[in-house]
Amino acid sequence: MNKLLDILSRNADFTTEQLAAMLGQTEDEVKKQIQAYKDQGIIKGSNTLINWDKVPGAGVMAIIELKVTPKPETGFDDIAKIVMSFENVESVYLAASSRYDLIATVRGETIQDVAEFVSKRLSTLDNVIGTATSFILTHYKSGGVPFCDSDEEEEQRSMIL
Amino acid sequence: MIDYSKLMNSKLCGIKPSGIRKFFDIANEMDHVISLSIGEPDFTTPWHVRQEGIEALRRGHTWYSPNSGFIELRKQISGYYARRFNVEYNPDHEVLVTVGGSEAIDLCIRAVVEEGDEVLIPQPAFVCYEPMTVMSGGKPVIIRTKSENEFRLTAAELEAAITPKTKLLILPFPNNPTGAVMRRQHLEEIAKVIEKHNILVLSDEIYGELTYGKERHVSFADIKGMKERTVVVGGFSKAYAMTGWRLGYALGPEPVISQMLKLHQYMIMSAPTPSQYAAIEALKHGDADIEHMREEYDIRRRFIVDSFCRMGLTCFEPEGAFYVFPSIQISGLSSEEFCEKLIYAQKVAIVPGNAFGECGEGFARVSYSYSLKHIQEAVERIERFLYESCGKSSS
Numbered sequence: 001m002n003k004l005l006d007i008l009s010r011n012a013d014f015t016t017e018q019l020a021a022m023l024g025q026t027e028d029e030v031k032k033q034i035q036a037y038k039d040q041g042i043i044k045g046s047n048t049l050i051n052w053d054k055v056p057g058a059g060v061m062a063i064i065e066l067k068v069t070p071k072p073e074t075g076f077d078d079i080a081k082i083v084m085s086f087e088n089v090e091s092v093y094l095a096a097s098s099r100y101d102l103i104a105t106v107r108g109e110t111i112q113d114v115a116e117f118v119s120k121r122l123s124t125l126d127n128v129i130g131t132a133t134s135f136i137l138t139h140y141k142s143g144g145v146p147f148c149d150s151d152e153e154e155e156q157r158s159m160i161l
Numbered sequence: 162m163i164d165y166s167k168l169m170n171s172k173l174c175g176i177k178p179s180g181i182r183k184f185f186d187i188a189n190e191m192d193h194v195i196s197l198s199i200g201e202p203d204f205t206t207p208w209h210v211r212q213e214g215i216e217a218l219r220r221g222h223t224w225y226s227p228n229s230g231f232i233e234l235r236k237q238i239s240g241y242y243a244r245r246f247n248v249e250y251n252p253d254h255e256v257l258v259t260v261g262g263s264e265a266i267d268l269c270i271r272a273v274v275e276e277g278d279e280v281l282i283p284q285p286a287f288v289c290y291e292p293m294t295v296m297s298g299g300k301p302v303i304i305r306t307k308s309e310n311e312f313r314l315t316a317a318e319l320e321a322a323i324t325p326k327t328k329l330l331i332l333p334f335p336n337n338p339t340g341a342v343m344r345r346q347h348l349e350e351i352a353k354v355i356e357k358h359n360i361l362v363l364s365d366e367i368y369g370e371l372t373y374g375k376e377r378h379v380s381f382a383d384i385k386g387m388k389e390r391t392v393v394v395g396g397f398s399k400a401y402a403m404t405g406w407r408l409g410y411a412l413g414p415e416p417v418i419s420q421m422l423k424l425h426q427y428m429i430m431s432a433p434t435p436s437q438y439a440a441i442e443a444l445k446h447g448d449a450d451i452e453h454m455r456e457e458y459d460i461r462r463r464f465i466v467d468s469f470c471r472m473g474l475t476c477f478e479p480e481g482a483f484y485v486f487p488s489i490q491i492s493g494l495s496s497e498e499f500c501e502k503l504i505y506a507q508k509v510a511i512v513p514g515n516a517f518g519e520c521g522e523g524f525a526r527v528s529y530s531y532s533l534k535h536i537q538e539a540v541e542r543i544e545r546f547l548y549e550s551c552g553k554s555s556s
């Protein structure tokens with residue numbers, strides 16, 4: 001595992017100075033490496049992890065599985081690109097699954113909004129031959145961070161000496 | 162009416178309670194305190210190891226084990242020490258499985274020390290050696306290690322402390338609380354002194370796997386001529402994040418181990434059975450887990466040392482365990498004042514250096530067995546404390 005990427009994937013807030021200290025490198029080396037990762041499309045940006053469950057009126061989220069007939073030349077890519085292009089689609093994955101091919105996460109204001117988006121925009125696309133929608137009720141963990149106030153967050157260790 | 166003071170063991174009553182606890186107890190009563198005070202891994206035991214413990218219970222392995230531990234475990238421990246630290250022990254007579262490294266330390270001291278015997282204890286060090294020596298009727302002789310020597314024990318300091326009454330030297334490296342490590346050349350210097358005298362060495366290598374830098378931990382028993390004079394204490398707590406399983410071991414010459422075994426038989430009988438099954442799995446398939454945790458500690462170590470040095474809390478680079486031992490001299494406060502003000506002003510709990518011996522005065526022990534995020538927040542608060550409460554000017 002690449003240590004620099006590992007640290008950044010857990011916390012994007014560290015300064016290059018701090019990263020350099022942690023990795024035993026110079027700050028210059030770290031800056032160059034980060035730039036190289038950006039140039040190669042490995043580092044794609046850094047977002048803030050938000051627990052939308054706690055934001056009133058933040059809407060709903062759903063996972064949409066799509067069964068797709070791949071195109072002869074481009075396979076699943078073309079259809080994935082169309083799904084990606086919708087603004088309310090947050091992520092799109094190609095899955096190795098016997099039931100579905102593409103998996104998308106979608107955000108909407110209400111359940112009806114999402115349902116309508118699936119039935120009118122996604123199901124109607126050429127090559128999409130079936131969909132299955134699962135609405136997210138609770139975020140327990142996202143981006144490696146526990147979102148619920150679980151016991152795991154609490155210190156369970158005690159001072160014994 | 163009953164008079165307890167006349168009934169209780171006066172030696173025991175004279176022993177002070179550990180000074181590590183105080184600030185943890187204060188922290189427990191306050192909200193939103195960030196602690197860097199705990200001395201055990203933050204990792205949970207690797208899943209495959211836990212599974213073996215569960216499996217042992219499922220199969221009904223709920224009886225005592227042989228007194229010195231299951232032979233399969235002793236063979237694994239022997240193979241492990243040979244594989245990782247280059248020292249071979251006979252699993253039949255030279256390996257004893259104990260309830261944590263602490264029991265092994267206690268057994269060794271009690272097996273060796275009699276009324277009036279002197280035990281050399283380099284400090285700062287873990288807090289158990291002194292009380293155990295006192296309870297055996299021995300006299301603790303403290304050797305103050307120095308920050309300019311990176312808290313290593315030097316041959317000259319050792320030589321100066323040895324008298325005809327000296328029976329045992331405690332060698333607590335990698336060191337809690339300083340993070341100091343004795344590399345091969347340092348141990349060889351110590352060995353030159355030891356071989357001139359008829360004394361035993363208790364080498365507490367519980368943090369052996371947590372040694373950073375290019376060179377691995379060197380066991381004192383691996384130094385030429387020292388195996389026959391050394392009882393090595395090791396365990397599963399720190400290397401495999403298995404503190405709650407309470408499992409450690411002693412490795413040493415048969416004449417010493419056999420006497421320690423007698424004590425262990427009478428007071429403990431045998432170490433916990435399910436833990437022993439889990440430990441066999443850890444030794445068989447856990448090398449990668451050790452490496453993973455060690456790398457993670459190393460990243461945190463570099464981060465925290467760098468942060469402290471930037472804010473003027475100078476510390477030598479600790480090369481072992483999971484502690485840093487910064488000098489708090491810049492604050493103009495004593496160790497206890499510093500830690501007390503820090504916890505009330507910024508709600509960060511650390512342990513004053515003098516809890517590990519008087520010579521720890523002027524320092525504080527900071528544990529990095531916490532997540533990077535947690536450490537980052539604590540470090541920011543400590544820096545704020547230095548500026549706001551200790552009048553440190555912005556650099």
